Amino acid sequence: MKKAIKFMLNGDPVETLADTNVTMTDFLRRDMHLTGTKRGCEEGECGACTILLDRRPVASCLMLATEAEGHEIVTIEGIMEDGKLHPVQRQFVEKWALQCGFCTPGMIISAVALLEENPSPTEAEIRDAIAGNLCRCTGYAKIVEAIGAAAESLSRKVA
C-alpha cells in the first residue's frame, strides 16, 4: 500500500508516494537514495539512524515514512552549510572523532540537535545527548571533545 506524502527533506520540498509500512530509515535509504542514515539495530537502541524531525533528533527506524507528511526532515546529507562542513562535522574530522564511521552520521545529527538546543553544553550534557548513539570504536572520548570544540567554534561565530 502506498500513500502520497509531502514534506521538506534537507531544505527541499518532496512530494512522492511512500509505502505505508516502510520505516523512515528504509524510505530515506531506498526511495530517496540517502544512505548516510544507517541501519544498525532497527529497534531504536543504537542511534545510527538518527535524523532531525522538525529539528529534533529521532530514531528514524522507529518512525513510519508516512509520518513525515507536513514535517521537516534533515538527514546527515543536509547538515553541510553552503557546501562547507558544519562546525560539528569539521571538528569530527579534526579531532579524529571517528573510526569506522558507521555511528558517525547519527552521532553528528545528535550533536547538531544538542548545540541548537544548548549552545554551550557541559561535558555531562554532551554525554547525555549522545547516550542514545552507540559507538563500539572510539570509547566516545574524541567525540565528546569534538562536540565541545564545535560548541566553542559556533559561539565564536555568533560573538
Added chain:
Amino acid sequence: MTMPSFDFVAAKSLDQAAEMAVSLGGKCQIMAGGTDVMPLLRDRLIRPELVVSLREIPGLDKIEFKPGEGLRIGALATLDQIQASPAVRDNLPAVAEAAHYVASKQIRCKGTMAGNICNASPSADTACILIVMGAKILTTKREIQIGDFFKGVKKTCLEPGELVREIFVPELKSGEGSGYLKHAVRKAMDLAIIGVASWVRMDGQKIADCRMAFGGAGVTPLRALQAEKHLKGKTYSEALLEEAAVLAAADAKPISDVRASAEYRSDMIRVYAKRSFKRALETLRS
C-alpha cells in the same frame, strides 16, 4: 526493517481515531510517538490492517501548569518536551526526572508520556511517579485514577476505542515533595531493573502523609502500601525509613529474568525506597 503490509491514517481528531479503533477492533493499532509500537510491528507481535497515528491531532501536545491545581500533560507531549519544560522542572521536578530516565534523547523526542503508560510495561519509568503523585488520566470517555489504570503486563483498563487525552498531575503543595529513582546497569538506554517513587507531605518532622510505588517488581507498577502505612503519622528517622523500606520490599512480587534475579530486585526495592523517599524530602516545597 521489513514490516507486514498495513494501511496508515493520520487522525484529525481523537474522536475520529477512537471511532476507527472501535469499528476495526483488533485490526486497528493506535500510535502516538510510535517508539513502542514500531518494534511490535516489526516482530509481527501485532498485525494490524490499519495504523492510526495521533501525531497530527492539534492541541494535544500542551504542557500547562496552573498554580493551585497542577500540571496538564497532553497525550502528544513528548518525553523530551516534558523533561525540558520549565513548568515541569520548576513545579514537579521528579516528573521531569522520570521522563528523562526513559531510553535516549532520540526516543524521548518522539515518545510520549501517554504512550509510556499505555504501553504498560511493569518497569515503565514514568508510571511510578504518576502513581505517587495521584495523577489522573483523562480519556475520550472518562477520568481514571492512575491507581486503577494498570491491569497487567502490557494491559490497561482502557476499553476498546478509549484513548488518553491528557495526564493531570496535582501540584506539590507546601511541605510536599516527591522523587523517582531508577536502578539500571547502564546510565542511559536501559530498562529499569526496578524503580521507586515516593511522595511525602511533612508536618515539621512528622510524616503527615506519603505514598510510595515501585516498578519492575510485579506485573504492574505497585504501591508499597505497608511501607506507606508504617511511615504515616510518625516522626521521620533513618531507622523508621529502613523499617518501611523492608516492608516495601516485602510488598514486591518480582520475577527473575535476563536482567536481574527476583531477590536482587526485592532488595533494590528496599534500597531505592529509602533513596527515593529521601529524595522526596530533599525537594519539599516551602
Added chain:
Amino acid sequence: MAMSSKEYYAEIEKVYKKPEDYELAGKGNAYVRVDAEAKVTGRAKYTDDIDLPGMWYCKLVRSPHAHARIKSIDFTEALKVPGVKGVLTGKDFPEGHNMGNPEAFKELADKEPICREIVRMVGDEVAAVCGVTEEAAEEGMRLVKVEYEVLPAVIDPFEAMNNDAPYVHYKNTNNISMFTTMIGGDPDKAFAEADYTDKHYYMTQQMVHAAIEPHGAAAIYENGEWTIWSTTQGAYVTRFWIAWGLGVPESAVRVIKPHMGGGFGGKLDAFAHELCPAKFAQQLGHPVKCILKRDEVFLGTRTRHPIAFEIETAFTKDGKLLAKRCRHILDGGAYGGSGIAANALSLICATFPYKVDNIDMTARRPYTNKPASGAMRGYSACQVHFAHDVHIEEVAESLGIDSVELRRKNAITPYYTGPTGLQFTTCDFDETLVRAAEAIDWAKRGEIPRGSGTGVGFAGSGFMSGTGFPVLVTPRYSSSSTLVRLNREGYATVFSGANDIGQGCDTVMVMIVAEELGLRMDEVKIVNSDTTLTPWDAGSFGSRVTFLGGNSCRRAVGDAKLKLLTHWGEEWGCKPEDITMKDHRVFVKGDPEKNISYNEACFGYEEKNFGRCISGVGSFAHDGDKDIYVKNRGNYAPAYSFSSSAARVEVDMETGQIELKHFVFAHDCGRPLNTRAVEGQIEGSVLLGLGFTCYEECKYDKDGHHLNPSFRDYRFPTALDMPSIQTILCGKPDPDGPMGAKEAGEGSTAPVGPAIANALTYATGLKFHRLPVDPETIWRGIRQKKLTGAIDVGLEGLEEKFAKMPDVKPFH
C-alpha cells in the same frame, strides 16, 4: 639459512626518509584521516549502501533448535508470496566444501554453507529465500516450513567433554575440536623447589563484537564471474572461502571490501550471507543483497570464547615467578572457523608479559551447541590476561609484595626469549608499569581502606605486534603486499591489500607514501581491498596491519623511490640516498642546481626509460617457522607491544552499582604513527574492556536459546558510562616497525579487564573469579561475605569440573 626478507629489502632502506626528517609520522594533529570527510558527510559507502539496478534481496531461514536433524523443508507457501524468486538449501552447494579459516587446516573446516542435514545451534542456516524486495524475501522466509527431529543439545563446555555427551560434530572425540599443549623447561622441578605455590580458578563469559554495522554482502554474476561486496576483514581470505564454497576457481570470484562499520574479529570468517546471494545472483541473473538483522548477527556470526581457567604458579618468596601450570577450557560453540587459533593463542598469551621459563600448559576447545566462538579483538588475550593478571594480584597479596613491584620484578625485558620460543625485541614494559602507576597515584592506594567502595586496580599485558599467520598458504609466508605507482602528473597511487575496517589503515598507508615521496597526503590516492585491483593481504586481524601492511607499503614506495633516485643520482652524479624528497621537490640539499619538482623527476625518469612509469612492489612477512602452528613452538610475531593500565572505581556497596571513574593506559607501541589514532584505539579498548568486565554477556537457556540477542538486552557502555581516560605513550621507535611503530589495536584491549577487576576487588574486599562483574554479582558477594565471611565470587563448581574432566590425548 635462507636470506631473510629484511636482507632482501636492505638496499631499499637506504633511501627511506630519516626519522629526523619526518613531517607526518609520530605527530597528532599533522594530518587527518583520509576517509574522515566521506564519513562525516554520510557519503562513505558501506556494504548495505550498495544499491544496484534490479537488485533483489536474500533472507536466511534459521534453526530454532540448538541441535536437530532436518527432516524436510517445504517451500510451497514461501514460493506463493508475490515477488519470491528462488530458494536454496544446503544441496545447492557442493558437498564437502565446508567453510573454515586457515587453509592449512582445511580438513578442520566444519561449517556447511547451508546445513544439509544437521543443525548445530539456534540460528544455524537451513535455507535461503530470494525476493524482489526485502519484504517479499522476509515474508517468504517466514513461510518456509521446516520439519526437525530435535536432538539432545549440549550447552556447557565441561558437559560437552563427558564421554557420554551428545556429539556436536564427530563421535568419540569428547567434542574436542582442538587440544593444544605447550611445555617448556622443567616445571615439576620448579614447583618442587618453590617457596610459594598457588592455584586458582577463573571463568570468562561469552561476549560479542557488536560492530554497529551488521554483517552483509551484495553479489553480481556477469560473464561467468562473481563480484561480491562484503563486510569482510580480509577480502582475499573471504574470496578463497567463497570460491571453495561455490566450488569454483578463485579467478572466478572478485571480492571488494567497501567501507566497513567495524569488525573486531567478527567479520573474518566466510558466512552463508555471502555465499547465498552469490548463488542466487548466478541462478537468477540479478544482483542480490543479504544484510543480517541485529539478532542474526548475535545468533549466526561469531562470539568471543568463554574460557575456564585453572592456574597454578610457583614463586620464590621474594616474588620471582618460577613456573606456571595451567589448563584452559575454551567453549568453541558449534563451529571452528577463526576459532581454531584460540587454544594456541590462549597459551602463548599466558607466557608473557611476565617471564616464566618453566611451563606446563594445555588448552582444550570443546564444541557446544551455541553460536561459534571465533577471533575477537585481543584474541584470547583479554580472557587470559583477566585470569592471569587477577591471579598476579592475588599472589602479590599472599606474598605481601606490592603488586606493581611484583609485576616489575617479573616483567619481560628487551630481547628475552620465551619458553615457547617467542623472540621479544624492543620492550618498554617496565616504563609502562612505572608511568601508569605514577599517573594513578599507586603509591597512595594504601591510604584507601580496602572494602570501602573505592578502589584502584592495576594490570599489565603484552600482545603480538603483527601476527605472522597469513591464514592462506602463501610463498615464504608472505603476509602483506603493496604496489605503489608514481605519476608524473604530480601524485602517487598506492594499491593496498590492507583492509581498513575502521581502524584507519588507509590513512596509515597514504601517510607513509606521502612522507617518503614528500607529497601532500591528498596527492596520494589509495586503491584498497579489492582482489582484482590490489595485491595480496591476509586481512585485518592479529594487530598485523600497521606493522606488516605498513612495512610492506613502505617497501613498495621505497622500491619506487629507489628507482627514481637511482636515476637522478646517475644524472646528478650523486648517491640515491643523498637526494631528498620533500614539499613536492626532489633535490640535493644545498645545491640549487639539483632541485626539480616531483613531476619533473617522474617525467625525466620516464623519458629515459621508454615511457615506463615508476612503480614499486613491496611485501612484508614475519620470518618465522612455518610449522609453528603445528608444533606450537617458535616465534609468533616480528615484534611485541606492552601495556599497563590502571583503573579507579567506585562501588555503591548497597546496590553493587559500579562507576569507572578514571582509567590510565600506558602503551609501548614504538613510535605512534599518529598519536590521536593511537589514543583512539586505546579509548575504544577501554570501552571494550569495561563492557567485558562489567556489562556484556550472551545468556542462554538450558536448550541453547539466546536470551538477549539485541542491543537492548546485550548492553555495552554508552557515553555516560565511560570514564575519563589518560593515555601515556611509552617506548622507543622499534627498529623493525614501519617508521618505528608497533601495534596499538589489540594489545590495548588486554589489560583493561583485569585492571577494573582488580580495582573492584580492592573496592569491595571480594575476589572476583568470573566475568562479568555486574552490580548484582557484587551485591551477592557482599551479602555472602556478611553471612559466611566467604570472599570468593564466581567459583561455583569450577574446581570440581576441572577435576572431573575425562583424560583425552592431545591433538593438533
